[in-house]
Structure formats: C-alpha cells, structure tokens
Amino acid sequence: MAIAGTTSDRGQSLGEIGVVRSDGSSSPIPEATLTRLPVYMRGLVEVAEDGVTTVSSRQLADLAGVNAAKVRKDLSHLGAHGKRGVGYDVNRLLTEISGALGGSVTPVVIVGAGNLGRALSRYDGFMAGGFPVVALIDSDRSLEGRMISGVPVTHVDEMDAVVAATGCQLGIVATPAHAAQEAVDRLVAAGLRSVLNFAPAVVSVPSEVQLRKVDLATELQILGYYEHVRISQEATGQAVG
DSSP states (O other): OOEOSSSSSSOOOOOOOEEETTTTTTTEEEHHHHHHHHHHHHHHHHHHHTTEEEEOOOHHHHHSSSSSHHHHHHHTTOOOBBBBTEEEHHHHHHHHHHHHTTOOOOOEEEEEHHHHHHHHHHHHHHTTOOEEEEEEEEGGGGGTTTTTTEEEEEEEGHHHHHHHHHHHOEEOOOSSSSHHHHHHHHHHHHTTTTTEEOOOOOOOOOOSSSSEEOOHHHHHHHHHHHHHHHHHHHHHHHHOO
C-alpha cells in the first residue's frame, strides 16, 4: 500500500500525467495545467451560452484569472493553437478540453451520507462537469433506502453490487476521519481506480489507484496564517508610524 502524496507513490509522478487527447493520441500534461483546464472549460461554457464563437487567449486568461501566455502554453499541451487575430474556436476548444479530461460522463459514488456527503450530492457542478452522483453509501442502517438528492442511500455492505449496477467510475469519500481508510479500501475492492477524499485523514491506496485529497480545514488554516501575517504587518506598520 502506498501513502497518498504528491510524487510517484501512486505509480507515476503527479508532475506529468498521461492524458488522452480528443483525437485519441496521448501525451504527458503537467498537473498544474490539468488543474486549470476545468477553469478554462467553465469560462468557455459561459461565453458559448452568450453566443460567442471565438475567444482570444487574453479573454480566456481574464476568465480564468491567469495570464495569456500561460493559457497559450496550457492549451498547446492539447495540440490546440489559436489563429492570430482571431483566437480559438470556442466549440472546438471545449471539445478538446473535454476530451483531455475524459470526454464522457463519469458516474460518481459518494461514501458517507452525513452533512458533507449530502451537501456534495446536491452540488450542481458535478452534473454540469459530467460527474453525476448515481449512488450514496453509508454504514448507518437507519439511512438505508432514504432518498437524498434523488438518489437512494445504500448500506456499505452492498457497495460492490451498487458500483457494478450503476457503473460508477469515481468514488468520493465524505466520511468521518476514522472511517476514511475503510471507505477507500471498499471502493478499491469494488473496482474503482479514482478516489477523491474529503475526509480529514491520510489514507493509503495501491499504486494503480489515483487519489486526490480536498482538506477544507487545512485550506482554512493556511488562510488563517496569511490573515495573521497581514494583521501583524498592519500592527507593525502602525507602531512604526
């Protein structure tokens, strides 16, 4: 078992991950670029809904909060190049980014039907991004059969059957910390190879499993540090003045 981290303990470095392009070819794309592709996609969807057919790298940069040079470099990893003076074709670029990110609907199972799991199941962004929540799993027998966001809660003992019946390809762990490792183990045993962990715990996975972690408490602590620094600097400045 490999402990989830940021380098090759999951079978390959997160610095370069092989991604399939829309034309079927593949090449390594830096993870930093991967994290920005969904942001570009959201911006493109917005302008497409407004009837815009072409977009410049500068316009896309403004939508994503980065600079135009970074946009051009990121999109070059997909083989996408805009026309000078015209820009990128919006629909084509949407297709290319979608293809790089999987290109199809990816059913999701959430393990943990508590407050966090319920909130995640109601998040419209999953469906909009092609990740519909089709199953909710929990160890609490009293929740079995209850409908949450239109999805019935199934007991954890039935996870294998639910994953097989729904075709889930991605698992989200929204359990308390003490239950996170068991949830991950059950997801892996059910055949999933992509897991997103929201639980405040370090979990381990086999090398062939891709594991991502979202630690809300850690992010808040980081923001708290910067807020402390800002307040200290302001206090120091006032004292000096």
